[in-house]
Amino acid sequence: MNSFDSKAPAGDLAQKWSKHKAAIKVVSPANKRKLDIIVVGTGLGGASAAASLAELGYNVKVFCIQDSPRRAHSIAAQGGINAAKNYQNDNDSVYRLFYDTIKGGDYRAREANVYRLAEVSNLIIDQCVAQGVPFAREYGGLLDNRSFGGAQVSRTFYARGQTGQQLLLGAYAALNRNIGLGRVKSYPRHEMLDVVLIDGEARGIIARNLVTGEIERHGAHAVVIASGGYGNVFFLSTNAMNSNGSAAWQCYKKGAFFANPCYTQIHPTCIPKHGDQQSKLTLMSESLRNDGRIWVPKKLEDVKKLRAKQIKPSDIAEEDRDYYLERRYPAFGNLVPRDVASRAAKERCDAGFGVNETGLAVFLDFKSAIERLGKDVIKARYGNLFQMYEKITDTNPYEQPMQIFPAVHYTMGGIWVDYNLMTTIPGLYAIGEANFSDHGANRLGASALMQGLADGYFVLPYTIGDYLSRHIQDKKVDVSNPAFDEAEKAVIDKINKIFSIKGKQTVDDLHKKLGNIMWEYVGMARDEAGLKKAIEEIKELRAEFWKDVYVPGKEGDFNPEIEKAVRLADFLEIGELMARDALNRNESCGGHFRVEYQTEEGEAKRDDENYNYVAAWQYNGSDAEPTLHKEMLNFEYIKVAQRNYKD
Amino acid sequence: MKLTLKIWRQASPKAKGEFKTYQVDGISPDTSFLEMLDILNNDLIHKGEEPVAFDHDCREGICGMCSLYIDGHAHGPDTEITTCQLHMRKFKDGDTITIEPWRSRAFPVIKDLVVNRSAYDQILQAGGFISVNTGGVPDANAIPIPKKNADESMDAAACIGCGACVATCKNGSAMLFVAARVSSLALLPQGKVEGARRAKAMVSKMEELGFGGCTNTRACEAECPKGISVAHIARLNREFLSAKLKD
Numbered sequence A: 001m002n003s004f005d006s007k008a009p010a011g012d013l014a015q016k017w018s019k020h021k022a023a024i025k026v027v028s029p030a031n032k033r034k035l036d037i038i039v040v041g042t043g044l045g046g047a048s049a050a051a052s053l054a055e056l057g058y059n060v061k062v063f064c065i066q067d068s069p070r071r072a073h074s075i076a077a078q079g080g081i082n083a084a085k086n087y088q089n090d091n092d093s094v095y096r097l098f099y100d101t102i103k104g105g106d107y108r109a110r111e112a113n114v115y116r117l118a119e120v121s122n123l124i125i126d127q128c129v130a131q132g133v134p135f136a137r138e139y140g141g142l143l144d145n146r147s148f149g150g151a152q153v154s155r156t157f158y159a160r161g162q163t164g165q166q167l168l169l170g171a172y173a174a175l176n177r178n179i180g181l182g183r184v185k186s187y188p189r190h191e192m193l194d195v196v197l198i199d200g201e202a203r204g205i206i207a208r209n210l211v212t213g214e215i216e217r218h219g220a221h222a223v224v225i226a227s228g229g230y231g232n233v234f235f236l237s238t239n240a241m242n243s244n245g246s247a248a249w250q251c252y253k254k255g256a257f258f259a260n261p262c263y264t265q266i267h268p269t270c271i272p273k274h275g276d277q278q279s280k281l282t283l284m285s286e287s288l289r290n291d292g293r294i295w296v297p298k299k300l301e302d303v304k305k306l307r308a309k310q311i312k313p314s315d316i317a318e319e320d321r322d323y324y325l326e327r328r329y330p331a332f333g334n335l336v337p338r339d340v341a342s343r344a345a346k347e348r349c350d351a352g353f354g355v356n357e358t359g360l361a362v363f364l365d366f367k368s369a370i371e372r373l374g375k376d377v378i379k380a381r382y383g384n385l386f387q388m389y390e391k392i393t394d395t396n397p398y399e400q401p402m403q404i405f406p407a408v409h410y411t412m413g414g415i416w417v418d419y420n421l422m423t424t425i426p427g428l429y430a431i432g433e434a435n436f437s438d439h440g441a442n443r444l445g446a447s448a449l450m451q452g453l454a455d456g457y458f459v460l461p462y463t464i465g466d467y468l469s470r471h472i473q474d475k476k477v478d479v480s481n482p483a484f485d486e487a488e489k490a491v492i493d494k495i496n497k498i499f500s501i502k503g504k505q506t507v508d509d510l511h512k513k514l515g516n517i518m519w520e521y522v523g524m525a526r527d528e529a530g531l532k533k534a535i536e537e538i539k540e541l542r543a544e545f546w547k548d549v550y551v552p553g554k555e556g557d558f559n560p561e562i563e564k565a566v567r568l569a570d571f572l573e574i575g576e577l578m579a580r581d582a583l584n585r586n587e588s589c590g591g592h593f594r595v596e597y598q599t600e601e602g603e604a605k606r607d608d609e610n611y612n613y614v615a616a617w618q619y620n621g622s623d624a625e626p627t628l629h630k631e632m633l634n635f636e637y638i639k640v641a642q643r644n645y646k647d
Numbered sequence B: 001m002k003l004t005l006k007i008w009r010q011a012s013p014k015a016k017g018e019f020k021t022y023q024v025d026g027i028s029p030d031t032s033f034l035e036m037l038d039i040l041n042n043d044l045i046h047k048g049e050e051p052v053a054f055d056h057d058c059r060e061g062i063c064g065m066c067s068l069y070i071d072g073h074a075h076g077p078d079t080e081i082t083t084c085q086l087h088m089r090k091f092k093d094g095d096t097i098t099i100e101p102w103r104s105r106a107f108p109v110i111k112d113l114v115v116n117r118s119a120y121d122q123i124l125q126a127g128g129f130i131s132v133n134t135g136g137v138p139d140a141n142a143i144p145i146p147k148k149n150a151d152e153s154m155d156a157a158a159c160i161g162c163g164a165c166v167a168t169c170k171n172g173s174a175m176l177f178v179a180a181r182v183s184s185l186a187l188l189p190q191g192k193v194e195g196a197r198r199a200k201a202m203v204s205k206m207e208e209l210g211f212g213g214c215t216n217t218r219a220c221e222a223e224c225p226k227g228i229s230v231a232h233i234a235r236l237n238r239e240f241l242s243a244k245l246k247d
């Protein structure tokens, strides 16, 4: 078996990263020129890694599904990016960011990784400013901050409601510069369909040219997976339509362990579903919770009247409103972490207080903020989000509160990686949302952007050298190696098989069915019976897919339906592993809530004695059960406690 | 809602395209335009026909992947939004809607409504960046930047690279797109350093790639989903002029 050692360095927490950097090997510039690296993905993780590795002198090939690297899903991030700069003098520090992240993640992340993340967070902001990212500023010309959930300090940097866009344009510009200089070769509209191992080490990928349908072979001395999260397994999510889990899943099927697949983040503030014709859900940034207050009516009769459109929300008197987050969590109020806010919304809706016709919505209200600060200030802060909301719902949020409801947003689980970000397959790395590393069972807002850029700019460029230094004598990878023949054949066979089924259901028909199973049984509230049912139903649905899917058109052509079909085939396997992992974890923690395990007040109840581990699953073949490996979490610096956002 | 759709179908870059007419029924006014196309495609597949190829990803108006010329307007009849943000309530029951791809020499059709916009990437590779490596940069607050400049820079940086400006321009000019990038960087002290060189490199790349010249019709500004102002073109021209003077 490959190495399953976290490689987290020993010694003082604050010294771990610098000591580790000093201990690992480096590759000389002359040797870097001889080494090739493949980066799959051009989001914040992939673009920053590809650019930084190229600057070091490696030959880089970078792949993405979209027609340009700039359109990776990271572009859609709205709210902001965290860093421990303490520019606000509010007593923030690397330690506090570290502590908040571990606690926010419900004590299910690796201390050493999280501390490093907090440590390099400050470098990210410096780097982005140097690249020309137009962060929001104060009148004095210095950078502005806002607050996000799970923190009592203001450490979130932002560029209006388009922070992800601006950070990605920064990384994409760095990438472009290196493409222009001939150090990176870019392959847009290319989808990796398999990773190729030679003698157990990652040595390349098989990719499909999405314009021509051609299957291509690409060799390299190391492969970096930066393919994002798999939230679209739920069909409806806030993820972009092309986001998928396939690249990560092929790594799993080739032997990389997959960690904590059940940890799914359900974001509390999304625009509620409007009907069955919907293809995607839209997020309303968490930053809105800085000034927006969440409530439902106190009286069921008001709910009835609202649903019947006899009254407007603004007609309900202050004393008849239940600001339930402020009521339940006085210390953090509307800024509790996402998992807590989502469950609280569900609790109110389950109790019958949902404010729209479907009963699945609560209010996010700016009335007090507008009264306090004026409409102009609110407009300057959230103008584009308000505009977006109005375009979608046809309601003016300056006059009536927004309606929101939780939706699938982010996957904390992913490919297991060690402290060097290497998977259990030597030479195969995973960064950004694709790995499992830093957020434990729940990610704090504005921390995904931080992690993607930390991995790509400041961690991987160092750690990958340690591995590559042992391969400086290796020749260029020969893509006529039988391992490539085999992988390519498997990919072609799979595609042909899907085309040949010619059944009756479209990919979307089947994907919606999967989404329903996932939301029902593997969503915000899970229990043993439901999870067992989910596993069975997913298996049946998978069989149905392989018998009854219909993909029009032919191979060797631009064909979005075959792309979607190949991804769905993997989602139908990922969903099962998620359910299996959720079933194994007999506790509630962060984004994983098992109804059987809750406190009297309905809070998540962890079981530290039995589940204080990362669940890393090993693939054993399509019909066999996967093997569970446990990476025990060792908390040396933080006292593990029940999360408390009340006082 | 019941609608008639006239959609451009083109099998491949070299194939001759044509309009085909389709009917959709039972569309809720709350669905988005692209969801309406999803519904059409699902019906087409069920009938054994090839679905209509179109580009899309984020469906939130930010990735710039979606395009579409709808009833003669880039991104459809509404203002300051992308096609994916357009909702069917903007149309009337019984309407006939014409849907075409971007039409511009520099953006050849790949299939149906999908075009190749890689020329945009090439322009940016020529100079749309600040030449700094990762690491070794000063503290983020070392250089104060007036809020006004940062805000204006952000206005320009809001460009999503969708191509609507090119598709709308009778000359097929990419001037608004180039200006947005040049201007966004030129407004910041970090970007000012190589401002002139950047402007020159990007403009000459644009010309080389077959985009037309700018004749100040301002059609681009009117159709830009992000409200990018033509004032940025003036700033680009200033940068460009200073590059010429230095030559």
Ligand SMILES: Cc1cc2nc3c(=O)[nH]c(=O)nc-3n(C[C@H](O)[C@H](O)[C@H](O)COP(=O)(O)OP(=O)(O)OC[C@H]3O[C@@H](n4cnc5c(N)ncnc54)[C@H](O)[C@@H]3O)c2cc1C
Residues within 6 Å of the ligand: A040, A041, A042, A043, A044, A045, A046, A063, A064, A065, A066, A069, A071, A072, A073, A074, A075, A076, A077, A078, A079, A080, A081, A163, A164, A190, A191, A192, A193, A226, A227, A228, A229, A238, A239, A240, A243, A244, A246, A247, A283, A409, A410, A431, A432, A433, A434, A445, A446, A447, A448, A449, A450, A452
């Ligand atoms: C609406 C929304 C708002 C968000 N807001 C915030 C926020 O304010 N702050 C924050 O910190 N986080 C936020 N997040 C989370 C954050 O945006 C993501 O977690 C993060 O951007 C992921 O970056 P990434 O680089 O890992 O992957 P992505 O940006 O998802 O990029 C994945 C890349 O991989 C490519 N790819 C995938 N599969 C393949 C394949 N098989 N072959 C080739 N290429 C492939 C894609 O083309 C793409 O280039 C938000 C997320 C959403 C959905």
Ligand code: SF4
Residues within 6 Å of the ligand: B158, B159, B160, B161, B162, B163, B164, B165, B166, B176, B177, B180, B223, B224, B225, B226, B227, B228
């Ligand atoms: S300037 Fe406007 S229309 Fe042109 S590419 Fe940018 S966002 Fe699109």
Ligand code: FES
Residues within 6 Å of the ligand: B055, B056, B057, B058, B059, B060, B061, B062, B063, B064, B065, B066, B067, B082, B083, B084, B085
């Ligand atoms: S799909 Fe992203 S902008 Fe329209």
